[in-house]
Amino acid sequence: MKREDFIIRFAGEGGQGMVTSADGLAQAASMAGFHVQTFSTFPSQILGGPTWTQTRISTTPVRSSGDAIDVLVCFNREAYDNHKSEVRDDGVIIYNSGDFELNSDGKSFGLPFEELAKSTGNARAENMVVIGAFAHLVNMPQEYLDDFVTKRFSRGRTGDEEIIRSNIEAMNLGRAEAASSGFSLAEMAEPKKPDYEQILIKGNEAVSAGALAAGINFYVGYPISPATPILIAMERSLVGENQFAYQASSEIEAINAIIGGSYTGKKAMTATSGPGLSLMSEAIGMAWMTEVPFVVVNVQRGGPATGLPTKTEQSDFQLALHPAHGDSVLPVIAAGTVEECFYATVAAFNWAERYQGPVILLTEMMLAERAQNIPRPDLDKLKVENRDVYKGPEGYLRYEAKELSPMPLPGTPGSYIANASEHDPYGDTTHLAERHIHMMERRFSKLKLLEDGEFESKNTEASVAIMSWGGSKGPSEEAYELILEHGKQMAWYYTMFLHPLPAKLLEELLQKDLVIVPELNFQGQFSGYLRSLGVKAESITQYTGLPFNVEDLAQRIEERLGAGTKGMVNV
């Protein structure tokens, strides 16, 4: 029988080519028509340290990076020792025999990666040796790989031809060596090449593209893992008249600068991670107070404090809701997949511009660095919103209305003072109780404009539901399907729009006996929020710095189902 799904992991020391191997294989497989997803995890240092990357290849869309490994490629001994236990019983291990030797364990064979690459005249083709060996194990047709190499290295430069030749030779050497080892896995099923145009994109790239599609023209940011690629993409993109992208001297400078830019009418964004969001706290409160729209992207990593800068976690939900002191609560959108990173960014801009205030967009390390092939978004079909601008001939009072009102822009009639202190209709500081009441109600009333978010629902008649958020969506949905296969009944809910929740979704969740929330944090931050809304929610948590393993998650959910509603949290 042909296999539909393969997982290959590359493990070794940072700088040994794990990322290029996983990305290269993902490109080759996606060109051939497979669905792919990569995952990488590495320590916080420039070179070295234990690193691994993983590529999942499937004939159907891929929602998680997968559990057990079919093929493990070990670049050094440490990688072999650390990862071999995660290889399936029928899996195969390829190790770098140029680096270390193994006694036969019945599932491993050695390849001299470097020696084979060098023999082609291109020492950098080590990753192609490995990809070739993998291709043999899964019986992947030769032309897929040849096509990929030819396309990837046809860059119109002198020497392209030689690079293509040496890379193909390296793959063939890897394939031949693997064949002579006698190992093979299973034949890979034919891909069903999609009939739509595809792009292979990482989460951070999708956020940047989403911002561009939404019409961003003002970006100021500060480098921080894992959000830095967004700063770099913005600096390379926002060039020319009326556009500005800049590296600030701190997150405090960045956030205040985008507030100033948006105040003049720009569509503004900054991207950061937990520590940066903490520093932006006070200014975000000012933006809520002064009603200035923009998007703050928080690419979550492990926390608190410096935490785990290169690991994944979903532990900033409560901070996203309440980044600032005082009575305020921010709109929060979270992307759950690489594709959603694009659409969530557009949605975040639309929300910010619509309600005239800051919006927090949550993504995660595991999405930011994940490459996945997705349908190319149709830019013509995107709905892009812009703020209501005051265009009258004379001045008017910016904050006089009881709810949202047009925003005047400097340089045009309508001067007012954007004031971080409580203010009167013009923006002057005031301490009057009735004015504080007016402004407080005005600011909160605007959230009502954001309750129209979309959501997913399946099997809604079941009394117990699973509702994950953010990057745990994929593993949770696969776990949900596994549970249904086991003959159990559960409902599925999911939305990117975490606050305010889509009104209809909240209504449905309130009907459930139990809503199980898989999330990557200690406290169960999202289920706590759902309970505050009256939903009988409980979390299944994990705090390892890694995403959920699907089978493990399914088992924990089924155990929870078996326990019934006894001992449940009282709402």
Added chain:
Amino acid sequence: MSKKNPEYDFKWCPGCGDFGVRRAIEMAMQKWNIKTEMPPEQSVVVAGIGCSGNTVHLLEGPQPYGFHGIHGRSLPLAMGVKMGNPDLNVVVVAGDGDFLSIGGEHISPQAARNLNVCVVVMDNGVYGLTKGQSSPTTETGTVTSSTPFGKIETPVHPLNLFMTLGVSFVASSFSAKVKEMADLILQAMEHPGFAIVHVNSPCTTYNNTYDILKGDAKNNIAPVVYDIPEEHNSADRDAAFALVQAKGVPLGLVYKDPEAVSFEQRVAGTLANAKGRTADDVFNSLVI
């Protein structure tokens, strides 16, 4: 728009130096409007927190736009406003606490960029709004509510600091000299880059330094302030340093870099041949 606004209840103390500074800003802004034929809405006054920040609410006459931001962050906010719309005349008002203490980290990067804004620093050597704590410019040994046994630190010398950080326009003024101050502020608005007008603006409640600054002939106190001599070459950086390192408080234009290139011009120059990318361009590069 203080006069017409019954809800706004903030007041400077009688005799506060900030009254003079406010008047000078109004005069400079009106002159700028006439010279550039721009409406008052073309100017934005950006403020932080402190007695100084309230200037934005107390300006009289034609009203500019205003942004009264959080403590210490007026410069990054002003950077956003200016780079969001470089045609705006951006004026920052700040105090010694707001600008030199909590906001101190923001001066150096803006000097390096030559952010094209005019900053008016109202230095009274004390935290007035929070009732009399020591500030970076309070003299060593001074007893304040937060230095009950005398201030321990060496005071910051603002003009020296600004020169050292490479601010491209540095002027010094005194709140009692409104006309001269207005002239310096107008020059600062017109300067293509980071322009700071530092004003000694005494706090009559917590740190009344009028007699020290102006001198008091009756009590034999010589004035500390003096007009910068006409022969001073404000384009000469070494001369400017010599001036700010000498005794006393020089009044007038200390330094003006004649070759200053503003931040927005630097950005435009560096990116002149760069090509940006749209979402479509990004997708095209990622098609498989």
